[in-house]
């Protein structure tokens with residue numbers, strides 16, 4: 001069966017040719033592309049299951065598809081062309097494969113990566129149900145850009161029902177303009193990840209989440225950084241103690257996306273940070 005993709009479906013950002021998009025619409029389109037129902041159960045496309053070195057070792061499932069188009073993204077091109085990549089897996093198969101990889105490497109943690117795991121809510125919640133019952137996996141790290149949970153507090157509550165889940169909410173920008181520049185999404189969507197953080201705070205989920213910020217000084221000015229920190233402070237000052245800061249790394253896919261977006265970064269500066 002061929003997968004229908006709307007002609008306006010956004011791919012990677014191309015300088016001078018890119019039209020900003022509504023990430024909610026892109027979430028729906030992406031869900032239609034990467035998910036399908038089989039006997040009433042939602043399956044999702046994945047490209048691989050592997051052991052990754054981050055978090056001191058974590059079993060990882062590579063999901064297909066995202067609702068943002070960050071120009072610094074390292075994810076494979078399945079992010080941009082989800083119709084071309086991946087195989088559908090049931091939630092049970094996903095958990096079994098995560099556990100298999102975990103056992104192979106002696107990891108007790110698992111995650112979904114390479115795209116946005118909150119697309120396909122029924123699928124994700126079912127995966128989390130299986131993980132909750134899995135003896136081997138002790139911790140599931142849900143890495144999200146916070147777009148979809150910011151639309152619906154119940155999504156946050158549903159995720160928090162699972163005791164093994166810890167959430168990493170990743171912020172891309174500190175102002176609506178910078179958000180549109182870096183992700184290609186409409187500025188109106190800028191608030192959604194902050195709303196997600198607000199929900200976690202209001203649910204009293206301290207210890208169950210933290211905030212990651214793409215605060216690379218090459219793409220975030222001091223003013224933008226201050227604006228972002230002030231926003232977090234206004235939600236709850238304690239959030240400032242939970243921040244993980246990220247920089248842009250030179251993966252092949254990242255270099256390709258930066259080039260297409262017309263963004264030039266000083267890599268000698270990057271090398272100096274790690275030497």
Ligand code: SF4
Nearest residue numbers: 066068070073115145
């Ligand atoms: S960095 Fe994350 S949120 Fe941004 S496009 Fe890549 S996978 Fe999606």
